[in-house]
Amino acid sequence: MRLFFLLLLLFNVLGAISQDPNYSSLLLDGSLTRNADAVIRQDEMVVDLLSQKSMVIKRKKVVTVLNESGDKYAVAFVGYDNGRRVKNIEARVYNAAGDQIERIREKNFKDVSAVDGGTLYSDSRVKYYPYTPINYPYTLEFTYEVSTKNTGELPASWQFLEDFRVSTENSSIKINFATPDLKPLTKEINLEGVEIFKEENNNSILFQAKNVEAIKEEGMCPSFFKLVPQIRIRPVNFHYEGYDATINDWNDLGVWMSDNLLRGRDELPVATVSKVKKLVDGVEDDLEKAKIIYKYVQENTRYISVQVGIGGMRPISAIDVDRVKYGDCKGLSNYTKALLKAVGVEAYYVHVEAGREQVDFDEEFADLAQGNHVILAIPYKGRYYWIDCTSSVHPFGFVGDFTDNRKAFVIKPDGGEIVSTPAYLDEQNYQLTKASYRLQVDGSIEGDVRIDTYGIQYDDRFTLAERSDDKVKEHYKDYWNYVNNLTIGSYRFENDQDQVHFTEHLSVDAAHYASKSGDRLIFAANAFNKYGFVPVRYRNRRLPFEIQRGFMDEDEITIGIPEGYAIEAMPESISIENKYGRYDLAFELLDGSIRLKRKLLVKSGMYPNTEYDRFRDFLKNVSKYDNAKVVVKPML
Incomplete structure (x- = not known):
């Protein structure tokens, strides 16, 4: 009980000395700080469409930053040009208790070109203030007013959340229009589960939301744009750059x-x-x-x-x-x-x-x-x-x-x-790897690899031909990061732009690729295309997951074993097929060598959160079988 009264006294004192107690981060509701790096305390925009050729926008935005990751949301900047005038620009900073610790007037804002590297766009500029925080949490309040003849620049959307891990305490947009023909059209997107207040009359529209909790980003979830609750807005009759439009x-x-x-x-x-x-x-x-x-x-x-x-x-x-x-x-x-x-x-x-x-x-x-x-x-x-x-x-x-x-x-x-636009679907994003390598008695390997890519896989690789020698070798050491002691020998590239087909030829070697157990050598047969991505595990997955671009890999690898050695153990062939794709792995014994054939197809698609574990299990199995080991030992 004594602790309760001490805490109550502390909050009363803090409230008494704060210039604006509403900005005290100590009073934030726990639902708004959960999974959040920042809280939008207030985001208010009022748009006045005075005529088809006159618009005034007033905005006030208050952001409480809870930690360093939230700094990017406490930004004070606004763009302008010859057709867009800015005035009444100001920022204020408050500490955790809500006390004002800094006031930034318009003269303190930096005024810079919005474009680097050219003079053709010299009238496009930005006013901004780069605030550097001392402690967390802190709150930044930013206000400005914009006037323009270009009513076609009416804000195109109003988002009630700014990003993943950002919550909103109070957000509103009001559009006043002088005549009925200036009334914009609106479209409500992703408002399920959000309490929205809407008011509309003959000369204004208002949308307001309060206490919108942060969305925690999850691996492979859809983009924030596809999830964010928002109002889309568009003018029907407007003026832009000297031209009227309907x-x-x-x-x-x-x-x-x-x-x-x-x-x-x-x-x-x-x-x-x-x-x-x-x-x-x-x-x-x-x-x-x-x-x-x-x-x-x-x-x-x-x-x-x-x-x-x-x-x-x-x-x-x-x-x-x-x-x-x-x-x-x-x-x-x-x-x-x-x-x-x-x-x-x-x-x-x-x-x-x-x-x-x-x-x-x-x-x-x-x-x-x-x-x-x-x-x-x-x-x-x-x-x-x-x-x-x-x-x-x-x-x-x-x-x-x-x-x-x-x-x-x-x-x-x-x-x-x-x-x-063109779609590069699943099998069209194709990679074919053909390789041969020989295992030595000391566990090292040396061999040659050819990789052919098409579609989006081409897009991921064709710029290798423009990189320096150091960058090329760095790429392969990263690509085959599971191969220790890798050395890249010679390499060359072929870029067939007419067929959108890129080919890589290279020779490689790696010391101690196989581990030794007595006189046995143990190694992963698939040295050149292991699928290492296993999605993060979630105890309670909330969001759907999306595979935007499917792909198909095929591999054929021939492995020579040391003379005088025989195969003691080799993985069994396996096939897995489901709605997310297909995986085939087969081994064939040849005279003194092993041939590995592998195919992995991952299909594009949007899937509900309830299927995430099944998809994850599929890729876990792919990773497991890609790491399957072969054991060879000397013949008696």
């Missing part, structure tokens, strides 16, 4: 972008047009012309990283890119499109959400905000060929795992459409 669907948006943001951006200098026409002189086939132009762009331009939203949605003109020889994804794609047009090849500008996570455009929700990257689609004989103009190394028509298998927005002069 958008009801993707077709409307395609026409509007073609007529306004892309029109006139494809003009080229006469000298450049003449140059590229000479490059394709005598070539009749449009696809062959496109390959020549793509190679020209790869060899004569460089990419600078700029997000789609920075510098606006409109690409830099082809004339400017031709002059400086660099650009972001928008600029390089538009430039390549212009070069293709100059030689009579049609190509379409494409918005896509790029990254290893496959994220689709929402077919029923047409807006400017979806997508973070631009590529091109070239129509040819009833299908599209896709090229990423920011890559200086990828083969023509191969997009790799950066933009594969997702719905993207293809912008054509007569309208827009949602189209799926």
